[in-house]
Amino acid sequence: MSSYEHGMTRRRFAAGFVAALSATGLSGAMAEVVSPRMSIDTHAHVFHRGLKLAPGRRYAPDYDAPLDLYLKQLDQNGITNGVLVQPSFLGTDNSYLVECLKATNGRLRGIAVVDPAVSPDELRALDRAGVVGIRLNLVGQPLPDLALPEWKALLAQVKALGWQVEVQRNASDLAVFAPKLLDHGVNVVLDHYALPDPKLGVSDPGFQSVLKLGASRRVWVKISAPYRNGADGEQFAKQAYPLLRAAYGVERLLWGSDWPHTQFEAKESYTKNRKFLDELVTDADERARVLASPRELFRF
Template sequence: MIHIDTHAHVFSKHDQCIETARYIPDYDATAEQFLTHLDKHGHTHGVLVQPSFFGTDNQVMLDAISQYPERLKGIAVVDRGISFNELSQLKTKGIIGARINLFGLPVPDFTLPEWTAFFSNLEQVNFQIELHAPPAYLVQVLPVLNNFKLDIVIDHFGRCVPDLGVKDPDYEKFLDLLDVSKHWIKVSGFYRLGAYPENIATAKESYALLKNKGFLGKMVWGSDWPHTQHENLVDYEKTVEAFQQIVPEAEEQELILGQNAAKLFHF
């Protein structure tokens, strides 16, 4: 039985971070530690996601995947000018998609030639695109991405604004834009949606809305380990407990952890 944690990060406090990093960790989060968590909770596989503080240098993640190629895959952060051949090389090393993290950045114009060429290359190499952005950004960029045959994976429920939750007009518009044939949602990062217990309530509301839109077969779970910038509030166990609160039905948990994730990440 396959169970997949689709969102985690690895790094050490000695790794080189980019100069513009908004956050720099002062501790280690190793692949071995991650696998210990997976084993404890009966998860067979994991997906590593490139953290923003490493920029486009994916080597730490690639090294981790190379140690455990049967259990780990990765989502890279790359420059939009990357070539098809370079993407193909990453694919041979266990990378299956590219992440665009728009927090702290202006909304990009995805209609520019360099972006359309980038998305075309992702399409040809059969990579997914993972978006980490607030609802106000998602409503601007999702329509443009509809022009490409890409699996579009949206982080952390679509990152509801804490004070507004699912009633945010931008979040409501985001939900309206979702297309079950194109989009996937990560049931993850609940603690980034506001303070406890309101964040659990928001995640439950979001999950119910997504399920009502027919997305039960297009949601996957991620621990977001090691919970950067929220390490003092949450640990792996709490993310598992939160998932069970947000998705109380055992059959739905199984679908999200197993069949959905295995399909999206090609395990």
């Protein structure tokens, strides 16, 4: 039996147990015991070496990170649900992402990468498969002109579907680019603490401007992959978290494992990153809220 099947068996047992308790009037007292609070990993990637790689890619791994191994990481770390983000090196071919979403019967959601000229029919098909947003990995790329007709049409579709736009870019550019996305009426998610200049950390003027975006109530920040914020990334994260919490509120901070930690595989692991969350958010109830609050945004 696979790790996913084990998880489904546990959930079926819990559901049956709650149903039995309902008949005795005890379900209210016991439901919390047998139905653990939802905990969501909002940032992970799956792939294998047999997939077609995108032309012009900056990087491609020489190993496999398949679905079953990701599900095993979730199970071993007590995480109920996950979000698969299309890797940039696979470009706009979201077929493996869709295959994985369909195989897990709602346990996972997806963030796709699409061409700005993608058809409405393709977006609706992705939506039916469990995709809830698009990703713009703009590291090393020119910022798109959102005033162009194809971008205006795409963002209108994203808004109509109730999707999010997830952006990976340095904080100084996000401070200018994110408000332009908000002007199109979409929800915006910023990757990896919004990637301030590692030399400046929380003092980066771009990061300080990103903090002000919390007032919009339509921006979320992923507290994920501190190691992508310089050699002292964990220390930076501990300085950044209280500032982000004050600016955005706990409900708009999203934890992600960043599994399989591409380009940092040698020193990172799922368990290490999950344990760091305990150091970052020391209050157990607050930590549980961080893990559960993405539910609505990702349609769980």
